[in-house]
Amino acid sequence: MTGATEPTAVFAAQRPRLFGLAYRMLGSAHDADDVLQDAWLRWSGADTAAVTNPAAWLTTTVTRLCLSRLTSAAARHETYPGPWLPEPVLTADRALSPDDTAAQRDSVSLALLLTLERLTPAERAVYVLREAFAYPHREIAQIVGVSEANARQLHTRARKRLAEGGDPAPAGPAGAGRAGWLRLVESFLAAARHGDLPALEALLAADVVAWADGGGRVTAARLPVRGRGRVATYLARTLGGARRVGHAVIAEVNGAPAVLGFAGDALVGVLEVEVDGGVVSGLRLHVNPDKLAHLAHQLSQRAGLRGRLSDGSA
Template sequence: MVDENFLAERFQENRPRLRAVAYRMLGSLSESDDALQEAWLRASGADTDEVRNFQAWLTTIVGRVCLNMLRSRQQRKEDSLEIHIPDPVVCAEDDTNPETVALTADSVGLAMMIVLDTLAPAERFAFVLHDMFAVPFEDIAEDLEKTPAAVRQLASRARRRVEGHAPVPDPDLAVQRTAVDAFFAAARDGDFEALVAVLHPDVVLRADGGVLRASQTVMLSGARTVASQAQLARTMAPYVQRVLINGTPGAYVVKDGKPFSLMSFNVVGGKVESIQVILDPERLDAVALQLAA
């Protein structure tokens, strides 16, 4: 068995990757930290004599812990709200923290995280570990007690759902920011047609008010419907702060020193394809802590 200090060093150097695995599996930053703690307890008590690739070994341990957490979550059916937006990773536009970069890499915006939340635990496990972290199907099959062919089908089914409901945003961050800036400029000016022009015809807006603002938990679709709603928020435009949310341009609205909302945009082909809005005061306080860190 390897020295525990050596194992602790391997765990720490892989921590950004491991937390990224947990976040993509769970969509919750606090649960991701819990998963890493549980994974370390399992790893530190395991026989490592046959381990040759510690990164791959630790990745599968974290994935397995998260799979169990997802299955437990599904059994409890703890999420009663029909619309739930996963925890955002929010940072300044010039943030280069390695852990933040790992969490927001590969265009895993909130739109994709929402779709990942709709997958069955086994589908999410197969898709995240294989498609996002290059874990071989043979290794995933062992954890799921399925054949590699069956796991391949799980990942393929998950991939089709993700591609169908969460298109990859434009690779150029400047193009995305231009669309977001145009959205707020039009909202500020009350220019309805300009708002419609920057929105994809089938744009979807999801707003998660949480328990405290449950009445504000809504989903709207269609450019003209979403544009009408955006016009109602024109008074908030002067209080918008530019941020990155899961690696894509977003807006953090702070009025009178208090966070009011967080808006994430998925921009595809220069058009806003989806908008995710968090209005839950408790989660907005957590965002304030992220930005202050």
């Protein structure tokens, strides 16, 4: 390499892909940013002129930094106040990474990121590198620091463990199904905001489950709420009392439609609504302000969101 600024330019060009890798491995945009900062410090202090393949060098560095963090992250999740959910990120218009394909955007679904929590750090690294980025096993072995045979075994084991837990359900439809999803969510939010329990229950599956991630920062259920009646009552109390939420819009979050709640211009919540068979089968509510910071920053980089929902606040 030549030129004093070239290492900076090389890292900047690789950064979106590296962030996508770190986010998929960690399920945390904040931690992914920290990893990239550490990677930059190592890159800026390295003899970059001697690096023949900067992309491979940086991928290996980021992957191994993530492996170190995953072990401590598992312990943090066990002591997290209430359900731990991955940080939501915007994925419309390839906002997570300009190089993301449709398949790669599917690989950041909240359901899949939660399922990946079942894997060991090495299994998760191999799975993400293979399934999301299509690295060959030989290169994965070099990145992770194992033999090629071991890399293949880790990939097979990871896929088996994920299959045992069932395929993650999509949060919302694409294409023609989106209009029906929007109508259902419109009705769902209106019923919840007005405390209309009969109407709300009619929109919920019998075995619906609601998770809320407040992280101890804001009031949120510490345990999953299960069952149509309990979820309806919980939502009517939670959303009906949340008068600080002025309006809501639909945006693509982690590859699926989600509801963003605002108080003025401030993002105060993200609601992922899983729909199955024409009813709401699952809900994930993100209200921890720390976990909303990255998505809020993404929003600040956009001109604005369209598609305001009538949420009963008017």
